[in-house]
Amino acid sequence: MSSTTNYSLGAVLAGAVAGISVGAFSALYLNPAKTVRKDLIPFHSAQGSHVMQSKSKDDHDHAHVDYHFERISHDEARARSKAFAQFLTMRRSLRFYSDEDVPVEIIENCIEAAGTAPSGAHTQPWYFCLVKTAALKEQIRQAVELEEEVNYQRRMNKVWVGECNILVSALPDAFIKPYLTEAPYIIVVMKRSYDVEPDGTRKEVYYPEQSAGIASGILITALHNANLTTLTSTPMGAESKIRTILGRPAHEKVYLLMPVGYPAANGTVPYRTPDQLRKPMKDIYQLY
Incomplete structure (x- = not known):
């Protein structure tokens, strides 16, 4: 371009x-x-x-x-x-991926689209790590699963765990995350709490939480438009380990993990009962 x-x-x-x-x-x-x-x-x-x-x-x-x-x-x-x-009603979060490769340029184009997101004072407080190397994906998976087991057993509210089980299964090993190694790529979205100038001085950023969230939303939409599937995963407790695995600086924090690829041949998504459907317009919108 x-x-x-x-x-x-x-x-x-x-x-x-x-x-x-x-x-x-x-x-x-x-x-x-x-x-x-x-x-x-x-x-x-x-x-x-x-x-x-x-x-x-x-x-x-x-x-x-x-x-x-x-x-x-x-x-x-x-x-x-x-x-x-x-078009967007067809988007679903997927946990079952084919190991079929995806041309990296397709995902890079989607990341480029995410980088067009608005941000506080145009400080663009995000960074995207695209992980393809099998050994790194395995390290990330191990770090996530270790913390996720603790999350399910002790950290998370029991009601919240019950609602999650509807999505990931009610089995004792629900904390296992095979999609982190099965998908050909993981996008690790990093949120920057500040930036560092070339001379080493610290540069403030503004509204990093909101800015990274908007960029992630555009990324999800761009991936769907590219005929790819993804899932947003928040690696509670494993953020610093993942940052170390990827060699990222201290002013970056893992915001989301997003496996990316094509669906597995036998891939499924959760069945939605009437009370689990997406909210209708009357429940999410009002004209004033």
């Missing part, structure tokens, strides 16, 4: 849902006439739109660039939004 290409993840997903070909998508969303020269900085002022020659970082900290917006009709917006919502 060239540095001048600019289109939204929403447009990509909407195009995929609608079955638009890559060529047709490019014609709709990529307009070469709107590429911007890197040596020019367009901005708005009270006197109108202008283009100024680029200056040093300190000279244009308060400048803004033009926002190019492609307006569509309300009818098209309704169709896209409905198709997108229906």
Whole structure:
């Protein structure tokens, strides 16, 4: 992708849902006439739109660039939004994976999409570790299972454990996590509590919890759009061990583990009784 290409993840997903070909998508969303020269900085002022020659970082900290917006009709917006919502109803969290390999570029594209997430003061307090090496996946699994057994036996509320058992089975070995080694990849989402500049000075970040959560949501959606399955797993108690296994710095904390791949041939998802279905709109939304 060239540095001048600019289109939204929403447009990509909407195009995929609608079955638009890559060529047709490019014609709709990529307009070469709107590429911007890197040596020019367009901005708005009270006197109108202008283009100024680029200056040093300190000279244009308060400048803004033009926002190019492609307006569509309300009818098209309704169709896209409905198709997108229906597309996402097919997403399920999966615990049974094929060991079939996935081209790494597909997952990298999804991570790139996640990196477009908004964040507090644009500090982007996240990092994504893509783990393919079998030995590392095994170490992560062992660390998670060791802590998960303690979680199930002592740390977790019994009611919560009972509700989890509906999803993972009520067997004594429910803490076993085979998907962490069966899936061809694990994405370890890291949340940064601060950043470190090249000279070693500490740089503050803002709203890292919310920012990492938004990025993770976009990542899940991008993976689903790429015809891949995943699961969000919170490795309670194993965060520091996983960080050490991956050699990540102290200002990063494991936020989520996400196995990624294709479903196993005999893979299943939990049956949902009527009271376990996704909440209807009346229970999650109100117009004020």
